[in-house]
Amino acid sequence: MDNRLFYKGCFGLERETLRVDRDGRLAQTPHPFGDDEHMTRDFCENQIELITPVCHSIDEVMDELEKLDHAARKKLAKMNESIWLYSNPPHFENEGDIPVANFTGEHSGKRLYREQLERRYGKRLMLFSGIHFNFSFDDEYLRSISGGEDFGRFRDAFYLRLYKQISAHSWLLVLLTASSPICDASLYEDGASGAFRTRYASIRSGERGYWNSFRPKLRFGSLDDFIASIREHVDKGMLFSASELYLPVRLKPCGVNDLSSFKNGVSHIELRMFDLDPTEPLGVNEDDLRFAHLLMMYLSAQPDLDFTEERQEQAVIDHQNASLYSLEGVTIGGTPILEKASQVIGEMEKFFEGDEAALAVLGYEKTKLNDRLCERIDPGDIYG
Numbered sequence: 001m002d003n004r005l006f007y008k009g010c011f012g013l014e015r016e017t018l019r020v021d022r023d024g025r026l027a028q029t030p031h032p033f034g035d036d037e038h039m040t041r042d043f044c045e046n047q048i049e050l051i052t053p054v055c056h057s058i059d060e061v062m063d064e065l066e067k068l069d070h071a072a073r074k075k076l077a078k079m080n081e082s083i084w085l086y087s088n089p090p091h092f093e094n095e096g097d098i099p100v101a102n103f104t105g106e107h108s109g110k111r112l113y114r115e116q117l118e119r120r121y122g123k124r125l126m127l128f129s130g131i132h133f134n135f136s137f138d139d140e141y142l143r144s145i146s147g148g149e150d151f152g153r154f155r156d157a158f159y160l161r162l163y164k165q166i167s168a169h170s171w172l173l174v175l176l177t178a179s180s181p182i183c184d185a186s187l188y189e190d191g192a193s194g195a196f197r198t199r200y201a202s203i204r205s206g207e208r209g210y211w212n213s214f215r216p217k218l219r220f221g222s223l224d225d226f227i228a229s230i231r232e233h234v235d236k237g238m239l240f241s242a243s244e245l246y247l248p249v250r251l252k253p254c255g256v257n258d259l260s261s262f263k264n265g266v267s268h269i270e271l272r273m274f275d276l277d278p279t280e281p282l283g284v285n286e287d288d289l290r291f292a293h294l295l296m297m298y299l300s301a302q303p304d305l306d307f308t309e310e311r312q313e314q315a316v317i318d319h320q321n322a323s324l325y326s327l328e329g330v331t332i333g334g335t336p337i338l339e340k341a342s343q344v345i346g347e348m349e350k351f352f353e354g355d356e357a358a359l360a361v362l363g364y365e366k367t368k369l370n371d372r373l374c375e376r377i378d379p380g381d382i383y384g
Contacts, residue, residue, distance in 0.1 A: 005141035006297060010054050010268065011061040012134035015069075015283055017276065018084040018127065019046045019076060025090060026097045027081050038068055041101040043114055043126035048072060048083070058289050065282050085283050087180035087204055087275040089127035094190040098123040116240050120213070124187060128204040130275055131284045133292055134252070136268035137300070152265050156223040158300070159266040163251050164220060164307040165299035168315050170248040170273055171322035171332060172295070172341055176365050177288050178202035179275040181325050199325055202275050205248070206323035212246050214238060215316060217309045223266065226251070227259050234259075248273040248319055269296070273319070290361045298348045341369055 019027035027046045033039040042049045050068040055061035069083075076082055084090055092098065100118060103110040117126065139155070146154040178201035185192035187203075200206040216239075219229040233239045242259050250270040253261035271292055276283040305311070321330045322337060332340040345366050352358035 005138055005144060008056070008138035008141060009293070010056060010134075010136045010138075011058055011289075011293075012054050012268075013050075013052045013061050013065050013284070013289075014132040014134070015050045015065060015276075016042050016129035016131075017048050017050075017283065018044070018089055018129060019048060019081050020084045020090055022080045022082075024084075026092050027079075028097070028099070029079060029081070030102065032075055032079060033072070039072060041103075042129075043101060043117065044123075045099040045101050047101070047127070047129065058286060058293065062282065062284075062286055062289075065284070069282055084129075085276055086182075086278050087128055087130050087202070088183040089129075089187060091184040091186050091193055092127075093186070095123040098127060113240060113243070117244070120240075125210055127187075128210050130204060130272070133271045133274060133289060134268050135271070135293065135296060156265050159251055159269060160220050160223060160226060161304050162269060162296060162300050163249055164305045165302055166269065166271065166296060167247070167249045168305060168307065168311065168318075169295065169299060169344070170271075170315065171318040171337070172344060173271065173292060174202060174205045174248075174273050174319055174322040175327075175337065175341055176291065176368055177274050177277070177285075178205065178323055179277045179279070180204065197325070200323050201325045202323040204275065205273055205319060207320045209320075209323070210246050211316075212239070212244070215313055216245060216247065217312055220307055223262060227262050231259055247316075287361050287364045291365050294348060294352065294358055294361060298351050301351070338369055342366065345369070 019029075021027050026044075029046075031041050031045055031048075033048070038051050038053070040049050040051065041047055050065065050072065052061050052064040052068065055064055073083060100111060100114045100123075103114075114126075137158075139151075142155055142158060143151060180203055181197050181201050182195050183198055183203060185194050185196065200208070202209070204210050216233055217229070219225045230239070230242050230245060233245070234241060239245060243257055248271070250257075250272065251266050252268050252270050254264055254267040255261050274284065274288070274292075277285050277288070279285075307315075318332055324330060327337050330337040335343070345362055349359060349362050352362065
């Protein structure tokens, strides 16, 4: 196998942000970008989702995000609006300030779906914004390690194994990228105001964040088994659709995120836990994306994980615990979380030995641990 193939892949970013007016309040104007597939809405009419095209490097995907960001800001400036580059929303009076995305015509089903979510979860949770990182390994690389096995079955099994591993390690990405400790009191109470520091470094990844009202349990015997376990939750009315499965990691098919689309197999994996980084002009740090890529490479080479229901439960608990501002007493498998994170990065350093670029990224993340991640962001500097 050509080792260079291991590093190749397809990359994509989705960035959610809120539109605000000149007073920093949620914009009440219609979505200004029409039906542009790269500049759409998420839950709210005032929540922009920028979606890059598929790219072949992190440099390229960041360039594409910058182009979209520039176009969005230019348009909004003419409307006396701007982008709120924080995962937690600004002050708002009540849920009346949160208009559901007004999809119409052939897309009206999207509005109906969002109205269902509103009835189940309320609107406040839907204001949380973040970064979704999409990635797939190069098919030529996967073929080179398939050993002559049917390629479709091999690829699906490969991504199922990776899904389990990255789900079990999602706490590490939260620990390294949590960037939203401050919120406005209106997030929790109508009429309340005033910013305060919560007990979370990332509210949206914590227990008060964006989760289903139950803990989904999935099966991993095969892709068909995995899909069937999701469909059972839908059939029981616990989920409206697969899109409502609010876990930090998703397997995605080509095209529409619908279970029937998996008939052609897994297309890529989506990491959904990244906060908007308010210290970065585009809301995301390039080296954090590089680290996520390296982590997926490293985990793809690890032995298969028996991801039992108990382990799935623990993975969510670990993820939520990693979102806490104070990490005192937080452990992963009985090891203090910062120590465990250092151990994982140390193993990655061995895995990528000789790759100076990879080691530089790992060194960057290790510095965060040494500085105690949650203290690297001074709320007074950002939110003052």
